[in-house]
Amino acid sequence: xxxxxxxxxxxxxxxxxxxxxxxxxxxxxxxxxxxxxxxxxxxxxxxxxxxxxxxxxxxxxxxxxxxxxxxxxxxxxxxxxxxxxxxxxxxxxxxxxxxxxxxxxxxxxxxxxxxxxxxxxxxxxxxxxxxxxxxxxxxxxxxxxxxxxxxxxxxxxxxxxxxxxxxxxxxxxxxxxxxxxxxxxxxxxxxxxxxxxxxxxxxxxxxxxxxxxxxxxxxxxxxxxxxxxxxxxxxxxxxxxxxxxxxxxxx
Amino acid sequence: xxxxxxxxxxxxxxxxxxxxxxxxxxxxxxxxxxxxxxxxxxxxxxxxxxxxxxxxxxxxxxxxxxxxxxxxxxxxxxxxxxxxxxxxxxxxxxxxxxxxxxxxxxxxxxxxxxxxxxxxxxxxxxxxxxxxxxxxxxxxxxxxxxxxxxxxxxxxxxxxxxxxxxxxxxxxxxxxxxxxxxxxxxxxxxxxxxxxxxxxxxxxxxxxxxxxxxxxxxxxxxxxxxxxxxxxxxxxxxxxxxxxxxxxxxxxxxxxxxxxxxxxxxxxxxxxxxxxxxxxxxxxxxxxxxxxxxxxxxxxxxxxxxxxxxxxxxxxxxxxxxxxxxxxxxxxxxxxxxxxxxxxxxxxxx
Numbered sequence: 268x269x270x271x272x273x274x275x276x277x278x279x280x281x282x283x284x285x286x287x288x289x290x291x292x293x294x295x296x297x298x299x300x301x302x303x304x305x306x307x308x309x310x311x312x313x314x315x316x317x318x319x320x321x322x323x324x325x326x327x328x329x330x331x332x333x334x335x336x337x338x339x340x341x342x343x344x345x346x347x348x349x350x351x352x353x354x355x356x357x358x359x360x361x362x363x364x365x366x367x368x369x370x371x372x373x374x375x376x377x378x379x380x381x382x383x384x385x386x387x388x389x390x391x392x393x394x395x396x397x398x399x400x401x402x403x404x405x406x407x408x409x410x411x412x413x414x415x416x417x418x419x420x421x422x423x424x425x426x427x428x429x430x431x432x433x434x435x436x437x438x439x440x441x442x443x444x445x446x447x448x449x450x451x452x453x454x455x456x457x458x459x460x461x462x463x464x465x466x467x468x469x470x471x472x473x474x475x476x477x478x479x480x481x482x483x484x485x486x487x488x489x490x491x492x493x494x495x496x497x498x499x500x501x502x503x504x505x506x507x508x509x510x511x512x513x514x515x516x517x518x
Numbered sequence: 519x520x521x522x523x524x525x526x527x528x529x530x531x532x533x534x535x536x537x538x539x540x541x542x543x544x545x546x547x548x549x550x551x552x553x554x555x556x557x558x559x560x561x562x563x564x565x566x567x568x569x570x571x572x573x574x575x576x577x578x579x580x581x582x583x584x585x586x587x588x589x590x591x592x593x594x595x596x597x598x599x600x601x602x603x604x605x606x607x608x609x610x611x612x613x614x615x616x617x618x619x620x621x622x623x624x625x626x627x628x629x630x631x632x633x634x635x636x637x638x639x640x641x642x643x644x645x646x647x648x649x650x651x652x653x654x655x656x657x658x659x660x661x662x663x664x665x666x667x668x669x670x671x672x673x674x675x676x677x678x679x680x681x682x683x684x685x686x687x688x689x690x691x692x693x694x695x696x697x698x699x700x701x702x703x704x705x706x707x708x709x710x711x712x713x714x715x716x717x718x719x720x721x722x723x724x725x726x727x728x729x730x731x732x733x734x735x736x737x738x739x740x741x742x743x744x745x746x747x748x749x750x751x752x753x754x755x756x757x758x759x760x761x762x763x764x765x766x767x768x769x770x771x772x773x774x775x776x777x778x779x780x781x782x783x784x785x786x787x788x789x790x791x792x793x794x795x796x797x798x799x800x801x802x803x804x805x806x807x808x809x810x811x812x813x814x815x816x817x818x819x820x821x822x823x824x825x826x827x828x829x830x831x832x833x834x835x836x837x838x839x840x841x842x843x844x845x846x847x848x849x850x851x852x853x854x855x856x857x858x859x860x861x862x863x864x865x866x867x868x
Contacts, residue, residue, distance in 0.1 A: 332715060
């Protein structure tokens, strides 16, 4: 009898066990990125630039060359790599604190230059690794360890919408916001991630996919409830969809 | 070798290109913007890549990226910009990446001014960024020497996989002098450690991160071993008329050059003065200076700072010879005459 593998671990994952909390969405997104790298056949020329945050170890989970950038500087590091070796495929994997607070300048200018790099942006509205502090994307009223009375617009300002800011920049070739709470979302997210990589490999411009994600540990909720909370609150604040698509449909 | 007239910072840029540097990232700041402009003009002519970064913070991290894929890289800046790069330099040092930095030092602290200074000596030689790391620091005193040390900087950066700093100042950077470039074949190969894509080999990581303190300590021990090698092999200095000298002037960079004039003036008046000029500020030539200062009646340290290198001179001389200090700060350049006048006052007091 012959057997055909219909589901297996992607070659682009290193097989090192993930260190993420139960119910965290990093694992799902890592797998999707790895599947896309496999399908595009680019594993042997891909470099991951990990951030500072929960996914600081991301470069150990991928079966590719990799590094970890200073906090907020992943896209600057990726820019340097890509300018020096345009033949490589470079992607950054960043959280909301990294990409939308300390690294805002790098994010905006990398996108504006249309750097041929790809960014996976995990927005879980909180600082995970440092223990649940307020993020630039924390929702109004949301309690964190540094907004213990709830985020108020007078005190802490409004949640930052990165896709809505970046969509105005002409260097952006693919830009979408998604989630991975249902199987359908997972498939859509994979399609977006693929397009964000194609924006780079087809030499069109900068690609970014924002994934609304849970942080059950720091939100103080069990995983299922965290998924529901994401659906009921984050999706309302951060509308899903494709903001920029210069890649077009695959034939 | 054919000589050409070049401004200091432009000569450094041309030397970098001769050294095989094809990737430059930088942000404009006075008094070194001509170097950034030179690279913007020249790099496309030689098939290289110039990028004006959105900040010095971004520039140093672009350097990290371009170095990690194995290329020779350089940035240049001036004091406040160099402060902004310190975090990135610490990462580059820990990740053992070669990179060349040029700091055209200007008067500080704070926004300061845009005149020549050596006030970033502590920052350059004693850390600057966080953690136990070292920069190799080269201090040229002429435009010609700046070009030679720039070529050397790239070799040292690759050899030790460590950041190297050209410690210049606004005077050296802005003055024009005749320079000759040594034409030599440049080859370098960083493919044995660089992130080149994991084709036909296991994936590699370039990192300054290790969550396990014992693992991180091992990384630190490796760095320290490397620094001991650098100290043993790469210490450089110039001695000028020191053998019969009774008094030794210690000065580096532009001030070293000014002090040479002081030595000549003194010799014309029959005063036996010599000059010890450190070329590497790290590794500092402690042993050579210790030897040079033996049996002198006085060591005069002259700097364009409040006396930062003075601490290393004291460590070298170790109380065996009397040490005096003369310094100007904030962008004021001492003249040979004023240093000589001060020296004569000291001699009269002896």
